[in-house]
Amino acid sequence: MVSDVSFRCEPGTVTGFLGPNGAGKTTTMRMLVGLSTPDAGTSAVLDRDYHAIPNPGRHVGVLLDASAQHPGRSGREALVISARMMGVPDARVDEVLTLVGLDKSAAKKRVRQYSLGMRQRLGLANALLGDPQVLILDEPANGLDPEGIRWMRGLLRDFADRGGTVFLSSHLLSEVDAVADRMLIIGQGKIVADGTRDELLAGTGVLVKATDPRELENALHSAGLTAQRIDDGAYVVDADAEAVGRAALNGGVVLTHLAPSEGAGLEQLFFQLTETPA
Amino acid sequence: MNPAISFPKLTLVELRKMVDTRAGFWLQLIVAILTLAIVILVCIFGETSDFVFRDMFALAILPASILLPVIGILLVSSEWSQRTALITFTLVPKRMRVMSAKVAAGIVLGVAVLVIALVVAVVAVAAVGGAWTMGAAVFGQICLLVVTGMLQGVAFGAAFMNSATAIVLYFVLPFVFTALAAIPAVEDIGKWVNLIETTGPLTEPGMTGTEWAQLGVSLLVWLALPLAVGLYRIVKGEIRAA
Numbered sequence: 199m200v201s202d203v204s205f206r207c208e209p210g211t212v213t214g215f216l217g218p219n220g221a222g223k224t225t226t227m228r229m230l231v232g233l234s235t236p237d238a239g240t241s242a243v244l245d246r247d248y249h250a251i252p253n254p255g256r257h258v259g260v261l262l263d264a265s266a267q268h269p270g271r272s273g274r275e276a277l278v279i280s281a282r283m284m285g286v287p288d289a290r291v292d293e294v295l296t297l298v299g300l301d302k303s304a305a306k307k308r309v310r311q312y313s314l315g316m317r318q319r320l321g322l323a324n325a326l327l328g329d330p331q332v333l334i335l336d337e338p339a340n341g342l343d344p345e346g347i348r349w350m351r352g353l354l355r356d357f358a359d360r361g362g363t364v365f366l367s368s369h370l371l372s373e374v375d376a377v378a379d380r381m382l383i384i385g386q387g388k389i390v391a392d393g394t395r396d397e398l399l400a401g402t403g404v405l406v407k408a409t410d411p412r413e414l415e416n417a418l419h420s421a422g423l424t425a426q427r428i429d430d431g432a433y434v435v436d437a438d439a440e441a442v443g444r445a446a447l448n449g450g451v452v453l454t455h456l457a458p459s460e461g462a463g464l465e466q467l468f469f470q471l472t473e474t475p476a
Numbered sequence: 477m478n479p480a481i482s483f484p485k486l487t488l489v490e491l492r493k494m495v496d497t498r499a500g501f502w503l504q505l506i507v508a509i510l511t512l513a514i515v516i517l518v519c520i521f522g523e524t525s526d527f528v529f530r531d532m533f534a535l536a537i538l539p540a541s542i543l544l545p546v547i548g549i550l551l552v553s554s555e556w557s558q559r560t561a562l563i564t565f566t567l568v569p570k571r572m573r574v575m576s577a578k579v580a581a582g583i584v585l586g587v588a589v590l591v592i593a594l595v596v597a598v599v600a601v602a603a604v605g606g607a608w609t610m611g612a613a614v615f616g617q618i619c620l621l622v623v624t625g626m627l628q629g630v631a632f633g634a635a636f637m638n639s640a641t642a643i644v645l646y647f648v649l650p651f652v653f654t655a656l657a658a659i660p661a662v663e664d665i666g667k668w669v670n671l672i673e674t675t676g677p678l679t680e681p682g683m684t685g686t687e688w689a690q691l692g693v694s695l696l697v698w699l700a701l702p703l704a705v706g707l708y709r710i711v712k713g714e715i716r717a718a
Binding site for chain 2: 228231232233234235248249251252253254255256257260262263265266267268269270271275278279280282283284285324
């Protein structure tokens with residue numbers, strides 16, 4: 199169930215669509231490309247209804263599910279089918295295969311024998327085939343190894359820097375955080391946050407660590423600051439660095455770390471926003 | 477904006493999908509081998525009365541008319557069973573266009589197989605020095621049998637959107653009707669809806685008006701109805717591939 203999801207992705211940017219599994223990311227993307235029809239509301243890609251784009255493959259690269267390929271076809275054959283459907287020459291198939299790092303022997307193998315990482319690369323190749331201006335990718339990093347994830351970030355960054363629009367989803371904050379210019383957080387079918395990394399981080403407080411976490415907690419408590427403990431004895435405090443520093447001074451606590459919360463704050467925000475009520 | 481590819485090109489893509497998987501390739505190879513085997517065996521061991529062009533053609537098309545509808549089924553159902561529908565319908569969002577191309581591809585394959593069977597029959601009759609009796613009516617009827625068979629496959633694939641279900645029902649349902657025909661009340665209905673009975677006269681000359689009517693009714697039930705239901709669900713519904 200998705201309701202009240204409104205957003206716009208600008209050319210030259212990567213928009214990360216973030217939310218836990220089942221929050222409505224895939225449903226939103228399916229509606230964007232016309233596989234599902236919303237009960238109310240509209241969507242447009244390149245300023246028009248997806249159904250009204252005569253040859254969408256040449257303008258919008260879509261990867262909804264990397265496993266959705268015929269296991270009996272070779273990777274190359276799967277791309278040849280797509281290439282013919284959008285009217286691009288077969289030579290382009292070999293270009294994108296090289297681009298995503300599937301060599302000749304891998305391309306000849308049947309998709310049945312592909313690892314999830316290889317399927318993901320094939321799916322990305324399929325999305326890039328028509329040299330599109332827009333990429334819509336559902337969980338593209340799923341199944342990629344760390345090296346593969348880094349490679350994909352570079353590819354998407356480069357695509358956006360050349361003026362393309364990227365809209366990608368993930369349930370993992372770190373994947374999106376590293377590449378997205380803007381984040382769109384969805385929880386239970388509703389957009390709960392929308393903004394650049396810095397905008398989202400503003401007001402998420404500071405991350406503080408001390409030699410003795412227990413004393414730190416007491417000091418913060420005495421100063422009337424709300425602190426939330428995260429792993430390895432660190433606290434995210436909803437206050438500025440000065441207030442936390444004073445609280446530590448008054449409590450006689452030795453701080454080992456005091457800085458804007460950055461990733462930790464973002465992660466906390468993410469969990470807060472998308473929490474399912476018990 | 478870039479224009480969409482033409483309908484004939486889309487049909488060619490659908491034809492390619494019929495042969496580029498293992499299932500499709502082997503099925504067609506088996507049909508080819510069976511066709512040659514049956515014709516050669518009849519040429520060697522048959523009676524002179526068998527060496528008639530019309531019968532030879534009916535014989536040469538027999539394996540294809542039984543097995544090729546499976547290709548028609550898979551052409552549609554595998555988009556769901558193998559989940560490629562997600563890609564197909566994002567590349568061509570006009571769903572009816574894709575489905576029309578599949579129907580067209582089914583007809584093209586049917587015609588291609590008829591041409592091959594005709595060539596095989598010509599060679600066989602020439603080799604054994606048989607009689608060149610055909611008759612335009614029977615020729616047309618056999619063509620109709622093959623093409624409607626292909627389309628019935630496409631229709632079943634569309635109606636069930638699942639390869640296993642569609643294939644099993646395609647082969648089992650006619651026998652269910654044959655079995656039910658033992659009940660006197662059903663027997664009369666069977667004459668109008670049992671495809672095994674209604675398509676029987678197609679390979680013989682002199683079909684009566686009643687036989688044509690019975691064929692029409694049974695095709696309505698087994699071809700037009702599943703095709704209509706399938707197209708409606710595919711065009712109006714969500715493209716789900718689980």
